[in-house]
Amino acid sequence: MKKFFFPIILSLLFMLGSCTTRKQMLYLQDLDSYANSTLTYTSPKIQPNDILKIDIGDLNPVVAAPFNMNSGTTGAQNSVDMMRLSGYLVNPQGTIMMPILNEVKVGGLTPANAEIKIKERLINENYLVNPTVQVRVLNNKFTILGEVNAPGVIPFSEESISLLDAIGMARDLTYSAIRKDIKLIREVDGKRLVYHIDLTTASWMSNPNFRIRQNDVIVVTPNKLKANSGGLIKDPIQLLGIVASLSALIIVIAQ
Structure with missing residues (x-):
């Protein structure tokens, strides 16, 4: 017997x-220690496969119109989906093809720096006297996999979002998630970076590298019980x- x-x-x-303990489950357990801490932001750089919306203006809209790819579109054609289909796709060399200006190198630049570069070309090549240029990435998205309630590819419209925003968009982590080692995978300038983030502490919140950017991948690992049980x-x-x-x-x- x-x-x-x-x-x-x-x-x-x-x-x-x-079993997962209470200490392993709770987010940001030392949050009060980081209250009033200084926040810093870095603008993401334009990468290959980004789709850009570029608007060029001038005091005289007629002279600026030829530089805008979709200057004649109206109504339903101005939807985000249509703009993605007709936006400027950044090729593997980091360049786009614009009307009249032809090839423009934007890869590795922030959208703000790309605006300055395009504006300078318009002025220096005597096309426009005092142009306005706006550059925006249309296809911002991140992928979240593993122990979340709604894994998948999730679009967002901001330049970047917080990791907590991303987890909220995936309807939070499951009970089986390891909160002390969230993996963030990012590709920058042809290199793959991997960050490990402990959600049980708030120390990571001031690091601008941990804001979610275009094409980021978040992987949430299951605990030993979930992994050893094969998900049963x-x-x-x-x-x-x-x-x-x-x-x-x-x-x-x-x-």
Whole structure:
């Protein structure tokens, strides 16, 4: 009989030991220590496969019109989806083809710096006297995978968003997520960067590198219980049910 109980007891101890503790579950546990801390922002750089919307204006709209790819579109054609289809796609060399100006190198520049570069060309090449230039990335998106309630590819309209915003857009982490090691994968200037973020502390919040940018990938790893069970055990409530069932089985057998 003891030989029969031994593996069952070991299994129970393993499952209980794999339970996620309160300290492992709570976000930003030392948040008060970082209150009133200085925030810094860095503007993301334009990368290959970005789709740009570039608007060029002038005091005389007629002379600026030839420099705008979609100057004649109206109504439904001005939707974001249509602009993505007809925007400027940044090629692998980091260049775009614009009307009249032809090839323009924008890869590696921030949108603000790209605006300055295009404006300078318009003036220096005697096309416009006092132009206005606005550059915006249309296809901002991030991918979030693993232990979140709504994984997938999620678009956003801002230049960058916070990691907490991204997790909220994915409907939060699951009970089985390891909050102390969120992986952020980013490609910059042909290099792949990997960051490890501990959500149980607020220390990462002041780091501008941890704001989510275009094409970022967030990976949330499952805890040992979820990984070892092959996903069959999804949360602590289910685990308690299994433990209760095994305990009842042991009592029945012992009688």
